[in-house]
Amino acid sequence: MESRRPLDNKICCPEHPEASLIEDYRAGDQICSECGLVVGDRVIDVGSEWRTFSNEKANSDPSRVGGPENPLLNGSDLSTIIGPATGSSSFGDSKYPNRRSMSSSxxxxxxxxxxxxxxxxxxxxxxxxxxxxxxxxxxxxxxxxxISKKEIGRCFKLILKALETSVDLITTGDFMSRFCSNLNLPPRVQKAATHIARKAVDLDIVPGRSPISVAAAAIYMASQASDDKKTQKEIGDIAGVADVTIRQSYKLMYPRAKELFPEDFEFSTPVELLPAL
Incomplete structure (x- = not known):
């Protein structure tokens, strides 16, 4: 039974009316902090609702309230996703959920x-x-x-020209100093990599490639021509790009490597012996 004050209808302990109450939402009780008497029940649980099914993995999230709304998604991240069925009534591959209700975008x-x-x-x-x-x-x-990134880039330049305006674009130079420093490369290699990346962009050798991938490929090319050789994986780990991304930009730059190096660069490995990948 709940004990209430007659005037303000407030739930309280009959023995300790001024004592604060502890709310146990799991059990649905309100408990006196002085004597432990349960003075109120049927408290609404405002926490997540949990459930346990024997066929679920132990590390799966048991919360049934779903994820938070994502306003960036067209469906506010509330699209229905049907989970995998098990047992004789299951259909399809139970390893993957049915995502037909989620749009491709x-x-x-x-x-x-x-x-x-x-x-x-x-x-x-x-x-x-x-x-x-x-x-x-x-x-x-x-x-x-x-539409391809190259075509989008071309239209972007035309729009800027038509509007007679400009924007601050991210360039390969924005990454060179940090990447080369983290790779412990000497200044001459950093200088060569910066020159290679800028020349590759100016000659439109790497259309549509991101500045980071071009910078990473230029560092790889410059380092391979020096005594301070770095692997694609080492560079990729620092730049945050995959090995294949570096290779794609490097393959575009490799056939014209002689044009990309600074004239005063001292080769430890000649251009002809650089990795062809």
Whole structure:
């Protein structure tokens, strides 16, 4: 039974009316902090609802309230996803959920947001930057367009020219100093890598490639021509890009390597002997 004060209808302990009450939401009780008497019940549990099924993995999240809304998704991240069935009534591959109710654009966004989060984790960036990056990606045409990056870049330049304006673009030089420093490369290699990357962009050898991938490929080329050779994996770990991404940019630059190096660069490994990949 609940004990209440007659005037204010407040639940309290009859023996200790001024004592504070402890709310046990799991049990649905209100308990006197002085004597432990249960003075109220049927308290609403405002926490997550949990359940346990014997056929679920031990490390799976048992919360049934779902994830938070994501305003960047077209369906506010509330699309129904049917989980895998088990037993004789199961159908299809129980390893994967049925995602037919989620739009393809939302799936693309979720994948992109995951990649952004992974890159931010490698650089210990705060959540505010991750959120801003997600918003910018959502606003970009690349997220929903089948047009190539090269064509988008060409149209972007035409728009800037038509509007007679300019924007601060991220360039390979924005990454060189940090990447080379973290790789313990000497100044002459950094200078050569910076020259290689800038020349490759100026000659339009790497159209559509990101500044980070071009910078990483330029560092790889410069280091391979010096005594301070670095592998694609070493550079990729520092730059936060995959080995295959570095190779793709490097393969575009390799045939014209002689044009890319500074004239005063002292080769330890001649251009002809650089890795062809």
């Amino acid at each position: 939302d799936r693309a966004l979720i994948h992109a947001f995951r990649e952004i989060s992974n890159m931010a984790d490698k650089r210990n960036l705060p959540k505010t930057i991750v959120d801003r990056a997600n918003v910018l990606f959502k606003q970009e045409i690349c997220a929903v367009s089948n």
